[in-house]
Amino acid sequence: MMIGNEMHEFARELWPINRSLTGNGVRETLGRIRQYLPGLEVFEVPSGSKAFDWVVPKEWAVKSAWIKTPSGETICDFSKNNLHLVGYSIPFSGMLKLQELQNHLYSLPDMPTAIPYITSYYQERWGFCLSQYQRDQLKDGQYEVHIDSELFDGHLTYGEYLVKGRLDSEVFLSTYICHPSMANNELSGPVVTSYIAKFVSELLRPRYSYRFVFIPETIGSLTYLSRNLDHLRRNVVAGFNVSCVGDERAYSYLPSRAGTTISDRVAKHVLSHIAGNYEEYGWADRGSDERQYCAPGVDLPIATIMRSKYGRYPEYHTSLDDLETVVTPDGLLGGYKALKFAIECLEANVYPKATQLGEPQMGSRGLYPTLSTTGSSFEVRTLMDILTWSDGKHSVLDIAEKCEKPAWEIAPMVKMLVDHELLTLSDH
Amino acid sequence: MMIGNEMHEFARELWPINRSLTGNGVRETLGRIRQYLPGLEVFEVPSGSKAFDWVVPKEWAVKSAWIKTPSGETICDFSKNNLHLVGYSIPFSGMLKLQELQNHLYSLPDMPTAIPYITSYYQERWGFCLSQYQRDQLKDGQYEVHIDSELFDGHLTYGEYLVKGRLDSEVFLSTYICHPSMANNELSGPVVTSYIAKFVSELLRPRYSYRFVFIPETIGSLTYLSRNLDHLRRNVVAGFNVSCVGDERAYSYLPSRAGTTISDRVAKHVLSHIAGNYEEYGWADRGSDERQYCAPGVDLPIATIMRSKYGRYPEYHTSLDDLETVVTPDGLLGGYKALKFAIECLEANVYPKATQLGEPQMGSRGLYPTLSTTGSSFEVRTLMDILTWSDGKHSVLDIAEKCEKPAWEIAPMVKMLVDHELLTLSDH
């Protein structure tokens, strides 16, 4: 639980920052992640840069934004909750009748206490989000609207963190830092990814290299891909998109487009062992950066492990997706563990080969009871199962599946058999 | 319904003609089909010609045939119903006692009002078919039997109709014109095939070439194959045997021998979308010309789409298989539509490839809402699904199956994306 509490604390620290596709909120968020990952590199890509079919948008800055009611009350105050302002709202000041103002207000009739999360990145608009409950109480009259925002040629900012392993082959993890004050989608992603990156950085001589990126969703992954596609296609052998890893209500898996990569197998292996009844989604249910990483012509082996999936929990994309009732220390810990086990599976997934023809004489090595009785072979069954599948064609993950045990329990037994010179290992 | 009624009318026109393996009934049937398909070529193959392991039989002609009862009543009159005479009956005239006559009579004890359909193509015999009800009323005495038929060295007649497309690759449709006055098996086949051929002939620049043959069953397909095997094996990429496509009670699919050809996939795709609960038969249930088209060494990709399958509806091969209670305009229309959709699937089944890396910017093309809300992506989901599978390896049929939608609904969306220069297409 300690790590769960630490992560929850870190999420609270990041909570009030106004993250969006671009801007100082992103920079500040990356700055705080760098406290955990000193090697984190930050990149700035100018507005107007091409990213495949897309263009990096203007940078957005907000000083203040609010509405004053006819009775003089200030509502929808951006300084109180950054969800009140439609993302990428243009500057505006003026007096409007309630009827005119209504065209710029967004609320959710079915969730009367929730402030919705709305953005308009690619068409210039302004607007405010508020609860339906509050909206229903607005009275006719003149409203003063104030939005001191700016859209200007600036930069898109993202972070990248690399841990070098024994192999050039890379495991790639991506999470996004563009969502303002919401917890599962998406403070959980950057928070858990920071801790996973820290865990990996502390591994003793990992087999794979690990690359972590902290980017704005969609335009960020497209920008990153457009600058690194050749390298990624050449080196990435597995990876995960990290999103919605913070609540306690479910575990979920969403496949890569191919559906059959090692990342898919590992994700399903981990979830089947830590949460037998996890939700298995299809590619048709995609909705995060896997859309770009697995796009035709990109085709990276990226699968997604989640707790409750975006779009499938009631508080999604509203102010109710918070750190009190939705995202918990236990929820974050579960997300962390699932990704940690996935990485352990990948690290362990070498190909053992038996050194002896036929079954080895386990007894002479002290690995087998010397007295045969009806039940005596039971205890060493798993060792024998590992040996029988160690034909150089089955990986540790294959063998773990044959044994119906988690790869992270098989791995130490493989190591013991290597120590007894009954197995040799190869990366492939 | 208009086409359904037209086809039903055409079936009525063909009904009284005495079709068999050979003879003028076949020629007259083909003549009437030629009214719809002016380019229909008619071929005559001499009796005695070899067709693989078989020999083209003698031509059969019937002037008249009847039995006169002891009381002077004329029964089993061929001019009233051509089913009364066993197909390929040799000539005979004489007086027989009822007991002797019984050896030449065929009826169905379980279906007392039905005249069965009986043939004896490859052994010389004569016989009459009648209802069990009528047979039970025959009284002892002398019966005059009269069969003015002829078996002579003539020809086997068949028709062939070709529509040239952009590709030399051919879609092959075959139906048979050897069954006398029965409706589902088999006026429905030649009638629907005539209308499908007309539909194809009116397509604007079809992708595939289409070849239609109207032949007698078994000896006709063997004869046709023995004369055209090399061409067919080289060019035919898909095809259907058309039989029993006229009643309303079921849709049925019978596979090719391989079971995995594009014709099989298309047949199942079409039927699953127009009739979720269609009957799926196996190759063990075969019984029509697919036996020849899919024979070892022939191996054409021919599947069968039917309404109620031959042998699986109570009126099969009897006088009860009629145009009143069994085959209806609606039944024929369903058979027509299924084959039309199958052809549309084949025509549409190109391989799209996305022109952009990553998802394209749909918003800038007016294809996507510019305001993100929780439900906004719903309307364009299918467009995005088409794009994500357009990797040049998935055909339109593959993509339609991924989207769980009919290919004929996906095809126009593919066209729209091509018009927006987001996809290119290739035949493979």
Added chain:
Amino acid sequence: MMIGNEMHEFARELWPINRSLTGNGVRETLGRIRQYLPGLEVFEVPSGSKAFDWVVPKEWAVKSAWIKTPSGETICDFSKNNLHLVGYSIPFSGMLKLQELQNHLYSLPDMPTAIPYITSYYQERWGFCLSQYQRDQLKDGQYEVHIDSELFDGHLTYGEYLVKGRLDSEVFLSTYICHPSMANNELSGPVVTSYIAKFVSELLRPRYSYRFVFIPETIGSLTYLSRNLDHLRRNVVAGFNVSCVGDERAYSYLPSRAGTTISDRVAKHVLSHIAGNYEEYGWADRGSDERQYCAPGVDLPIATIMRSKYGRYPEYHTSLDDLETVVTPDGLLGGYKALKFAIECLEANVYPKATQLGEPQMGSRGLYPTLSTTGSSFEVRTLMDILTWSDGKHSVLDIAEKCEKPAWEIAPMVKMLVDHELLTLSDH
């Protein structure tokens, strides 16, 4: 039943012999098998010989062994039941208090009337086995223990029997002759294998060569493999480990390690036709010499057909596994038949190819009714099914599975079609 009774009689003859890994009991058993198989070759491998990771153990001989109770009663008398002495017990003579003796006694609290079967091949020990019931009645006092046994550099003995066929490719059957007086595991194996070898030796010009080995379990198969691995890997195309084939309660199948060899297919084919509800085990349930034959680097295509599997019937490895209540003539006959059918499947499993394009004219060959009626094709359906799958790519076993009939019923029909020159056959 006659063969069942003969086999049961032979099992009775072998029953009292003291079989173990080595020794005169093995030699005598092989000598009696040689009465049925005069060509049986017997091999002697010296103690201390290497067998992969193992070493051939010392030879074990027992003259007498018993315990005398304080009241002078002789119990655990080896001459009455060789299960009383722990296998490979070292010599010992002396007086022990009951408490000391208890450390050398083995019984089964859950099966109070059964003498357990215990061995200690690879650690020097002595011990006695007795029923829990008898053990409970032992009274305090001095016990005289007498074991006149010897462990000495001798030989491991095994038998090999070869039937040459038309092909060099071999079918390999192995059974073990190291178990003392128990019936299903394991007098049934050598008894049924002897009769199967006799059956094969009487085949008229078999297609495959057949190799039978009678060996002690584990060390025997390892020794045999280490001396013959290259030949076996080059020639063995199928085979079965024969164990537990004598009771009437079940049929069981245990796969090869690969699970997809022809032996696996044949085993499942046979059992599905003779015992629809047979038990299907997995490789995880292995426990006999298939562990060696299918080990990585050995990889012979060896599957196992059993009646009640070792370890899965209550009398397993106890004195209750007897020839009265467990193994019966009917039980042995069932094991024999299953293996006989398996061999018939392998012999029959050639690749037929149709000589004619299209369906042949069966009528002209007297193979088809000449009068077509609604039901007429029923009788020849299987012949037509055989012909339609005879494309040179489907074997007789494939075809039998398509027809849902046993291969041994399809084989004579294939022969008939060959006689009519409608099929040709090839070994592959």
